[in-house]
Amino acid sequence: MRSIVRATAFLATFAIASSAAFAELKPGVTAPLFETQASLGGKVFNFDLKKALAEGPVVLYFYPAAFTKGCTIEAHDFADHIDEYHKLGATVIGVSGDDIAKLNDFSVSECRSKFAVASDANHHISTEYDAVITKSENVYSNRTSYVIAQDGTIVYAYASLDPSEHVANTLAALHKLVGR
Numbered sequence: 001m002r003s004i005v006r007a008t009a010f011l012a013t014f015a016i017a018s019s020a021a022f023a024e025l026k027p028g029v030t031a032p033l034f035e036t037q038a039s040l041g042g043k044v045f046n047f048d049l050k051k052a053l054a055e056g057p058v059v060l061y062f063y064p065a066a067f068t069k070g071c072t073i074e075a076h077d078f079a080d081h082i083d084e085y086h087k088l089g090a091t092v093i094g095v096s097g098d099d100i101a102k103l104n105d106f107s108v109s110e111c112r113s114k115f116a117v118a119s120d121a122n123h124h125i126s127t128e129y130d131a132v133i134t135k136s137e138n139v140y141s142n143r144t145s146y147v148i149a150q151d152g153t154i155v156y157a158y159a160s161l162d163p164s165e166h167v168a169n170t171l172a173a174l175h176k177l178v179g180r
């Protein structure tokens with residue numbers, strides 16, 4: 001009986017945590033603007049979402065931690081498809097809770113110096129985008145991808161810890177957005 005009670009408590013806790021983890025902002029919502037330190041090719045710069053949107057749509061993706069298996073797979077996938085994003089006029093920016101020093105290395109080795117990654121060490125940005133998960137007492141960015149139209153409207157949102165569909169899904173959303 002005691003094991004059934006524990007199992008039920010565990011499943012209830014997991015269900016609550018999982019539902020909170022996958023509560024990304026929905027399409028039609030205005031994307032929260034932010035500025036933060038980012039790295040491209042190991043060089044630090046200030047990323048400003050408002051300025052990026054002035055150039056075209058933005059693919060904003062959150063990931064838990066640089067140099068972990070899933071995040072490395074996802075970074076490679078974005079890097080492999082960056083030319084297609086550029087042909088659609090889009091900027092790609094990855095965001096995690098890692099510090100900028102770690103992201104300098106990640107931007108070169110795993111992002112292959114093809115797109116920027118930004119630091120959200122205090123998780124303010126990921127919190128605004130409902131893209132946080134908590135494991136024990138640690139807070140991480142949830143693997144969540146957004147396509148933001150040039151007017152600042154979120155047109156696509158997808159949350160899954162599995163990195164395999166984020167690139168295909170955001171590219172499909174961009175194709176739909178730009179009509180190509």
